[in-house]
Amino acid sequence: MDQGLYSQDELSLVPELALNLLRGCGNPTGFANLQLGDVVVDFGSGGGIDVILAAHKVGSRGRVIGIDFASQMIERAKQTVAEMGFQDRNIELRVSDMTRTQLPDRFADVVISNCVINLCPDKDAVYQEAFRILGPKGRLAISDIALTEEINPKLREGFQSIWAGCLGGAIPEEEYWQVVQRAGFEGIQIVARHTLTHEELETMACCPGDDFTPSPAIEHVAAVQEKVTSVKFTAVKRFHIDKEHQFPDQTEGKKEGGLRG
Numbered sequence: 001m002d003q004g005l006y007s008q009d010e011l012s013l014v015p016e017l018a019l020n021l022l023r024g025c026g027n028p029t030g031f032a033n034l035q036l037g038d039v040v041v042d043f044g045s046g047g048g049i050d051v052i053l054a055a056h057k058v059g060s061r062g063r064v065i066g067i068d069f070a071s072q073m074i075e076r077a078k079q080t081v082a083e084m085g086f087q088d089r090n091i092e093l094r095v096s097d098m099t100r101t102q103l104p105d106r107f108a109d110v111v112i113s114n115c116v117i118n119l120c121p122d123k124d125a126v127y128q129e130a131f132r133i134l135g136p137k138g139r140l141a142i143s144d145i146a147l148t149e150e151i152n153p154k155l156r157e158g159f160q161s162i163w164a165g166c167l168g169g170a171i172p173e174e175e176y177w178q179v180v181q182r183a184g185f186e187g188i189q190i191v192a193r194h195t196l197t198h199e200e201l202e203t204m205a206c207c208p209g210d211d212f213t214p215s216p217a218i219e220h221v222a223a224v225q226e227k228v229t230s231v232k233f234t235a236v237k238r239f240h241i242d243k244e245h246q247f248p249d250q251t252e253g254k255k256e257g258g259l260r261g
């Protein structure tokens, strides 16, 4: 199975700054089937690589919103967008928590995320927020981390205490799919999966970089080896649930603006 990573062509589109901050575990825009004009929201946009690649795909009639709760990351992503000369594109980078984006209901066509949701202790809240902001035919294209075997709770706690460490919040894969379905998504399609190597685990445990997060001890990384998988998947919003929620139709406002907060 293809690992769902970036192609050389895609990487050549992205400035050095964003490549240096790249801490993803996949390439969500590569399998999101983005269309010209789509409105895309990136949960945990980091240095902005997926925002840039999404902007390429949705064109000038589309719109891309990068959400990250770390203001330093948003600042760096803004630099990236400026370096690309993409200021004229409909790109917005907002400091916000992905569980409370303050975006309107039914705002987006696609929610993407790259190696972020595993960090959040309340994954139900993340997927409920994605459900809320997606329109009736909305879809997810997510690259994330899950556990194929339980890891020692003490070790897990250690990883959790590391700021933005990518492993601490990972949950067992079966539980993960339940969260996605409980939020109202269906048709989960696994696009690619990959058991993380020692090197990848090391990088992930101290993301978004050594200058932000101390590295974990080698033996701690070794103890989780073969137990962590990177999973790339798509899913769609279950329409009848949306009807039950009876959200007012906001389709008209969504492309013109209408961002709250």
Ligand SMILES: C[S@@+](CC[C@H](N)C(=O)[O-])C[C@H]1O[C@@H](n2cnc3c(N)ncnc32)[C@H](O)[C@@H]1O
Binding pocket: 021, 022, 023, 024, 025, 043, 044, 045, 046, 047, 048, 049, 050, 067, 068, 069, 070, 073, 096, 097, 098, 099, 113, 114, 115, 116, 119, 120, 164, 166, 207, 208
């Ligand atoms: C592993 S990095 C991934 C960054 C980017 N998606 C990439 O592929 O390079 C995780 C990012 O998610 C952000 N993040 C973590 N939890 C978040 C939350 N609850 N809401 C918004 N951003 C969050 C961090 O600040 C960090 O920039």
